[in-house]
Amino acid sequence: MKTTTIGRKAGSGFGHWWLAMIGAGLLAGCGGGGGETEVSSPSDFDPPAEPVNIGGDAELYDPERLIDVSVSMSSADFSKLKSEARTLASTDRECVPEFEYTEFTASVTIDGDRMDRVIVRKKGYMGSLSPSIPSLKLDFNDLWPGRTYQNMTRMTLNNNRQDPSNARQCMAYDQFRQAGLAAPKCNYARVSVNGEDLGVFTNVEPIKKPFLARVFGDDDGNQYEAQTADFGTWLSERFEKKTNEKENDRTDLQAVTDALDLPDEQMVNVLPQLVDVDEFIRFWALETLLGAWDSATGNANNFHIYRDPGDGLFHFIPWGADTAFRGAHPLKPLTGVLYRNFSLADRLFSIPEYRARYEAELEDLLATQWDEADLLAEVERIRELTGTSAEATASLNAFIGGRGVAGDDDFRPARRAVIEQAIAEETPSGEVYRLADTQPDCSVPATTSLTGTIKSEDGADTGAFRFTLPGGRAVNASLTFAAFEVDSLVYSVDRESKPAVISLLLIGADINDNFTPYVLQLFIEASDYVPGTHEFHGFATNALLFEVDESQPGDVRTLALGAEGSITVIGVGSGASEGDVELSLNATLEYDSAIR
Numbered sequence: 001m002k003t004t005t006i007g008r009k010a011g012s013g014f015g016h017w018w019l020a021m022i023g024a025g026l027l028a029g030c031g032g033g034g035g036e037t038e039v040s041s042p043s044d045f046d047p048p049a050e051p052v053n054i055g056g057d058a059e060l061y062d063p064e065r066l067i068d069v070s071v072s073m074s075s076a077d078f079s080k081l082k083s084e085a086r087t088l089a090s091t092d093r094e095c096v097p098e099f100e101y102t103e104f105t106a107s108v109t110i111d112g113d114r115m116d117r118v119i120v121r122k123k124g125y126m127g128s129l130s131p132s133i134p135s136l137k138l139d140f141n142d143l144w145p146g147r148t149y150q151n152m153t154r155m156t157l158n159n160n161r162q163d164p165s166n167a168r169q170c171m172a173y174d175q176f177r178q179a180g181l182a183a184p185k186c187n188y189a190r191v192s193v194n195g196e197d198l199g200v201f202t203n204v205e206p207i208k209k210p211f212l213a214r215v216f217g218d219d220d221g222n223q224y225e226a227q228t229a230d231f232g233t234w235l236s237e238r239f240e241k242k243t244n245e246k247e248n249d250r251t252d253l254q255a256v257t258d259a260l261d262l263p264d265e266q267m268v269n270v271l272p273q274l275v276d277v278d279e280f281i282r283f284w285a286l287e288t289l290l291g292a293w294d295s296a297t298g299n300a301n302n303f304h305i306y307r308d309p310g311d312g313l314f315h316f317i318p319w320g321a322d323t324a325f326r327g328a329h330p331l332k333p334l335t336g337v338l339y340r341n342f343s344l345a346d347r348l349f350s351i352p353e354y355r356a357r358y359e360a361e362l363e364d365l366l367a368t369q370w371d372e373a374d375l376l377a378e379v380e381r382i383r384e385l386t387g388t389s390a391e392a393t394a395s396l397n398a399f400i401g402g403r404g405v406a407g408d409d410d411f412r413p414a415r416r417a418v419i420e421q422a423i424a425e426e427t428p429s430g431e432v433y434r435l436a437d438t439q440p441d442c443s444v445p446a447t448t449s450l451t452g453t454i455k456s457e458d459g460a461d462t463g464a465f466r467f468t469l470p471g472g473r474a475v476n477a478s479l480t481f482a483a484f485e486v487d488s489l490v491y492s493v494d495r496e497s498k499p500a501v502i503s504l505l506l507i508g509a510d511i512n513d514n515f516t517p518y519v520l521q522l523f524i525e526a527s528d529y530v531p532g533t534h535e536f537h538g539f540a541t542n543a544l545l546f547e548v549d550e551s552q553p554g555d556v557r558t559l560a561l562g563a564e565g566s567i568t569v570i571g572v573g574s575g576a577s578e579g580d581v582e583l584s585l586n587a588t589l590e591y592d593s594a595i596r
Contacts, residue, residue: 051146055113060150061185061205063170066385069157069201071120071136071193073106078193080104081122085129085538089563089590094440108138110149117143125227127294128161128322129538132499132527133198135159136191154208157191157201161540163322164392164498167382169202171375172290172324178369179286181279182215182306182317188386199498200386207304207317209243216315219243221307222252225319230300230343231257232437242304252307256314260343264351276313280344281354283316285361288339289370289419291327291399294320297339298329300435325399327418336430337422346432359423366416375400395496445590446470448560450520450543452585454479454489454506458577461489465508465520467545467560470591477508477518485509491579493526500526501540504581519546519556522585524567533568536587541567545589560589 059065073081086099101121108118119139128135141153149155160166169186176183184205191198205211212219222244229238236253252274259270271277287295295318296303302320307313329335338358340346348354376397383393397403402414413421422428452465464478482488490505504522509515521544528534528541536542543565546556565587573580 049144049147052144053148053151054115054140055110055150058150060152060155061187061203063174063187064385065187066200067187067189067203068109068111069138069155069189069191070109071106071138071191072108073104073120073194075194077104077106081120082131082134083535083537084122085124085131086126087536087563088126088539088542088544089445089561091126092561092590092592093442093445095442105143108140110155113149115140115144115147115149119143123156123158124538126538127320128159130159130161130499130525130540131535131537132525133159133161135161135201152205152210154206155189156204156206157189158204158322159198159201159498160322161498162496164388164496165379165383165396166200166202166386166388167379167393167396168324169204169321170382171378172292172321173204173318174378175290175369176283176286176318179282179365181283181286182315184211184317184319188382200388202322207242207319212243212306216306216308216310218309221309222249223304223306224253226296226301226303226305228299228301228435230435230437231260232343232435233257234439235343235435235437239305252314256344260347267347268351268354273312274314275344276311276315277348280316281348281358282361282365283318284339284345284348285358285365287318288337289362289365289415290321290324291415292318292321292324293326293329293331293335293339294323295339297342297345298335299331300342325396325415327399327415332431332433334431335433336428337418338428338430341433343434346434349428362419362423366419370416372401372414372416391495392498447563448589448591450545450562450565450585450587450589454504454584455582456489456491457573457580457582461487465506465518465585467589474512475510475518476512477506477520478511479506479508481511481515482507482509482517489579489581491581502526502529504583517548518559519548520544521546522567524569529569529572531569531571533566535566536562536564543567543585543587543589558592560591563588563590 080102081104084101090097103119103121106118106120107114107116119142121137123135123137136157138155139153140147140149158169163169166188173183173186184207186202186204189201189203191201209219212223223242224239225242226239229235231253236250236257239253241248241250256274259267259274262270284297287297292298294302296316304317304319305314306317308315332341335341340349349358379393379396383390398412399415402412402417404411448467450465450467452463454463454465461483462480464476466476468474479488486507488507492503494501494503502524506520506522508518508520510518523539523542524534525540534541542562544558544562545560547559548555549557568584570582570584
C-alpha cells in the first residue's frame with residue numbers, strides 16, 4: 001500500500017489531495033473427481049477407510065522446510081474456486097452478509113505422498129483475496145475420517161498477497177512465541193494446481209482444537225475469531241464462536257464488556273479476573289513493536305481469543321500477520337506509533353499505571369528480544385530458502401534496520417528508533433479509532449450504477465465516469481474538463497502486493513454541477529492488467545468512489561465501494577508509455593452507510 005499525491009496545477013481551484021491506497025485491506029488435472037462436494041461420510045458400499053497418517057512423523061512446520069504441494073482437481077472447479085470472493089462493499093456493511101466458500105474434492109501430493117478425496121476450498125476474508133493466486137485450505141480428514149498428513153488433519157496455505165517478502169507471517173509468529181505468547185507455527189510451501197505454479201505460500205498452523213490442546217493443554221474452552229470485532233453490547237456479536245457453537249454461551253464476552261464499563265478503580269480489580277491482563281499488555285506491546293497495523297490493537301481485526309478452562313481467563317492469539325513489519329496504517333492514517341484502536345488497549349492506556357507497564361514491556365522487548373542482526377539474518381535465510389528476490393524483501397529490511405540518512409528522500413528510521421521516540425513523548429501523538437458500539441443498521445444499502453469510458457494517451461486524459469447520487473442527481477465526472485486543472489489520471493504500481501496491483505486514480509469534474517470534482521480509484525491486479533474484461537474481486541480488482549472534502553484526512557470522503565461489475569481493459573501502454581490506458585466501466589457501487 002502507498003499514498004498517491006495528486007499534484008495541483010497552477011491556478012487550480014481543486015486543492016491538494018492525497019489518498020491512502022487501499023490495495024490490501026479495509027475499514028487468506030483431474031485426480032479428485034471434480035464437482036462441488038457436500039461433505040459426507042463415505043457410502044456404505046465403499047470399502048472402509050482405515051485411519052492412517054501419511055508422510056510419517058516429520059514436523060510439518062519445520063522452519064527449515066520448503067514443502068512441495070501439488071493439487072489436482074477439475075479445471076472447471078478450480079476456475080470457480082478462484083472466482084469466489086466476498087464483495088468489497090459487503091464487508092463495509094454494518095451487517096455483513098453470510099458467505100461460504102464452495103468445497104471441492106481434489107487429489108493432493110505433498111512431498112511425493114499422494115492423497116485422494118481431499119477437501120479443498122478458497123480461504124480469505126478480504127485482504128488476501130486474489131482471482132489468480134487463491135489462498136487455500138486443505139482437509140485430509142473430512143472424507144476419510146482419521147486420515148492425517150504428518151499428524152495434522154488440515155493445512156492452511158496463505159498466498160502472501162500482502163507480503164511479497166514471504167517472510168512477515170512466520171517472523172511475526174516467531175516473535176510472539178519468543179515472548180512466551182500463544183501463536184501458530186508456520187513455514188513455507190511451493191504450491192501448484194493442475195501443473196500451474198502459484199508460487200510460495202505460507203503454511204500456517206490452523207487455530208483449531210489441536211492448536212488449543214498443544215498450547216493450553218485443554219481445548220474445551222470458548223474460542224472466538226475476530227474480524228473487525230471488539231468488546232461491547234453490539235460489537236461482541238461480531239466475534240465468531242469457533243468452539244462450543246451449539247451451546248453458544250457468550251456470557252464470558254459480556255462479562256468483559258461489563259468490566260470495561262466500570263470506573264477505573266473498579267475495572268482494574270475486576271478485569272484481571274476475566275483477562276490475563278499482564279499477558280495482554282505484552283501481546284499489545286509486541287503488536288506495536290512489529291508495526292502489525294491490521295491486528296487487534298491496530299485495527300480491531302485478525303486475532304483469536306480463548307478462555308482457558310484452566311485459569312478461566314481470556315488469552316489473545318495473533319492471526320493474519322502478513323501486515324506485520326509495516327507500521328503505517330493505510331486505513332487509519334492518523335494512527336500513532338503506539339497502537340490503541342481497541343477498547344481494552346485504549347482503556348488501559350488512559351490509566352497512567354497501565355500505560356507505564358505497556359511502555360515498560362516495549363522497552364523490555366527492545367532490550368531482550370529485538371535483535372536487528374538476528375532479524376535481518378532471518379529475512380535473508382527465508383529469502384534464500386524460498387527463492388524470493390532481494391527487491392521483495394527491501395521494505396522489510398528497512399523496517400527493521402532503517403534506510404538511508406535523515407534528509408534523504410527515501411530515509412526511514414529503524415523501528416527501534418521509532419519506538420524509542422514514541423515512548424519519550426510526554427503527550428502521545430496519534431488519534432484513536434475505535435469501532436462504534438451501536439446497533440447495526442441492517443437496511444438494504446443504496447446503490448448506483450457506475451459506467452464510463454476512460455483514455456490516457458501521451459499525457460492527455462479524456463473520457464468520463466458516470467453515477468447517480470443517493471438523492472437522485474446524475475453525475476457526469478469528466479476527466480477531459482478536470483485535466484485543465486489537475487492530472488486527471490494518476491497511474492501507479494503497488495509492488496508491496498503479490499501480484500503487484502495497478503492503481504488508476506481518476507479525477508473528474510461534474511459538468512452539470514459547477515465542475516464539482518469527484519475521485520474514482522480503480523484497482524486491478526497486474527496479472528489482469530491486459531486487454532479483456534475483469535470482474536470485481538475483493539480488493540484485487542475494484543472501485544472506490546470519493547468526494548472532495550478538505551476537512552477529512554486525505555481531503556476526501558468515501559462515497560461508495562464496488563459491489564459487483566467489471567473493468568474492461570481495451571489497451572495499455574508499455575515502456576515510456578506505461579501509464580497509457582483505455583478502458584470502460586460497467587459496475588454497481590454501494591453507498592457508504594453514513595450517507596445513504
